[in-house]
Amino acid sequence: MEKAARRARRLDAQDPLAPFVDRFAPVPDGQVFLNGGSLGRLPAATPALLDRVVRGDWGDRLARARTQWLDLPQRVGNRMAAVALGARPGEVVVSDCTSVNLYKLTVAALDARPGRRTVVVDDDNFPTDRYVVAGVAAGHGRALRTVHTDPDAGLDLETLRAAVDEDTAVVVLSLVSHRSGALLDMAEVHEIAHAQGALVLWDLSHAVGAVDLQLAATGADLAVGATYKHLMAGPGCPALLYVRRDLQSQAVQPVHGWYGHREQLAMRPEYDPDPTIRRFLTGTPPALSVVAAEPALDLLAEAGMAAVRAKSRALTGFLTELAGAVLVPRGLRPAGPADPERRGAHVTYRHPQAGKLVPALAEAELFVDYTHPDRVRLSPAPLSTRYADVVEAVRRFREVLTAFDPPPYRKGAGVPEAAVDPYGRAL
Structure with a gap:
């Protein structure tokens, strides 16, 4: 060594x-x-920034500070778009968790492709993604088509091509496999889906902040992603949500809330979605967690x-x-x-x-x-x-x-049950 x-x-x-x-x-x-x-x-830089926000913006300004956070999900979203996503202003917000955002965008994708009955997902996708997509498909009377993926090599794109047809509304995939690390060709996946008129919804959780993403240049439709991994925004930071600008008017997310209203502070009796990316917000964002995303974005931008x-x-x-x-x-x-x-x-x-x-x-x-x-x-x-x-x-x-000193690893051999979990706790 x-x-x-x-x-x-x-x-x-x-x-x-x-x-x-x-x-x-x-x-x-x-x-x-x-x-x-x-x-x-x-x-x-993160602790000092949070201390300044807590003591100054919250502690000194009290309720007056609330108004400066009304557009925080869009402001930090725009920063993520420019630094880490290759997206345009007004296409990204920071809100909710990855699973909730995936639910919102899966439903929105079905609404944007009326008459199409199939949702495509692969069997190596992150389990939560598969749970969410299966639940949406069942709840909306759609068929779920699951494509097999090699757990080591990743998804074969010819297999995907055979699974996507004119009845496909949306294809839901992770750009980087959470297990193997296999990286898909984003542009080729878009070509496969778009040739059949389908949308692609990406989970970027294991890619954003580590892979040089170009969502606008590759024609990405929809995406979600965790911010606490390679974006280093810290535990509890909400996830990112991306919708291509020309799709925003076609896609109405299902969780209506005051942050997504056209007149957010007017308190109208009926819901009227904002025409911009703000329509994909629901409730008050956790401001401290969203602010915590900024120092890492500064580092990524500089590098x-x-x-x-x-x-x-x-x-x-x-x-x-x-x-x-x-x-x-x-x-x-x-x-x-x-x-x-x-x-x-x-x-x-x-x-x-x-x-x-x-x-x-x-x-x-x-x-x-x-x-x-x-x-x-x-x-x-x-x-x-x-x-x-x-x-x-x-x-x-x-x-x-x-x-x-384990026995030789044999393909297909049984895997012994672990006596402890990955954190040392007895099972």
């Missing part, structure tokens, strides 16, 4: 994004954090998403190279695309005792993630992870793996 450590030091010295590491709250001594795909690191994506590819490439040499011979097996261009910002491996392995890694102060039933997910964050951190992570991983 010493040769790898020397190489990491050279890469860190040459890395144009290396100074950004110091603009995050420090990781506690001795810990290595490779779990940015679950919760992004805390930008160092530039093209550079962030390049660093992400380099980090995951370095990680897979070291893991291939050190960890795979000890029983770990790749469970995602080998090509950095075809994966997002995380790398996944299979191990028959993954449910025990992840808490054991935490005991060694290496923090990664577990996905059922047998996968370990590592997410080096481009702005806050050094190449030296990757080397140290692989070193600790190797030490923990040697203690397991």
Whole structure:
């Protein structure tokens, strides 16, 4: 590992994004954090900003501060659009959670494509997405067509092409698989769906803030996404919601509320949706959580998403190279695309005792993630992870793996039930 450590030091010295590491709250001594795909690191500027908002805007101005937050979901949405989404002003708001936004936009998509009876989803999509879409389809008398996806390689687009027809209203997919990290070709998916007159609704949760997205340039229709992962907005921050400008007048979301009313403060007796992106809002936003999204957007804007994506590819490439040499011979097996261009910002491996392995890694102060039933997910964050951190992570991983001495991993072999969950709690 010493040769790898020397190489990491050279890469860190040459890395144009290396100074950004110091603009995050420090990781506690001795810990290595490779779990940015679950919760992004805390930008160092966030606590001071929240303190200023709490003491100044709320504490000093009291109820007068309320009016300055009325357009907060649109203001922060516009910032996300410009920095991380490649979208235009007036196409993004920050509101609710990803699941609620997915519900709102799935219903809106069906309304925008009347007469079409089919909703397409894939079986490797995030479970909540599948639950929401299945519920909407059942509640609106639509057929749900589920496409099989290879859990390691991702969705085959020819399989998708065969599943989408003139009866398809909307295709609901994750751009980056939460398990394997497989990255879809957004433009090609749009071509497949739009050729049949269908809409595409993306879940960008594992892509936004790590992948250089260009929603406007690729003709994206609808999208949602978590903001607490690679956008580093913090736990509890509402999700993003994107609707292409020309679709907004056709799509009326089902959860009517005063924030989406054309005359928000007039308190009219009847609901009249605002003609802009504001129609997709419902109730009062959690202002402190939305404000907390801004410091990370400043960092991403300064770095530039093209550079962030390049660093992400380099980090995951370095990680897979070291893991291939050190960890795979000890029983770990790749469970995602080998090509950095075809994966997002995380790398996944299979191990028959993954449910025990992840808490054991935490005991060694290496923090990664577990996905059922047998996968370990590592997410080096481009702005806050050094190449030296990757080397140290692989070193600790190797030490923990040697203690397991698992039987050879066989394709199709049963996966033992874990005695503990990924956080060390007894099952």
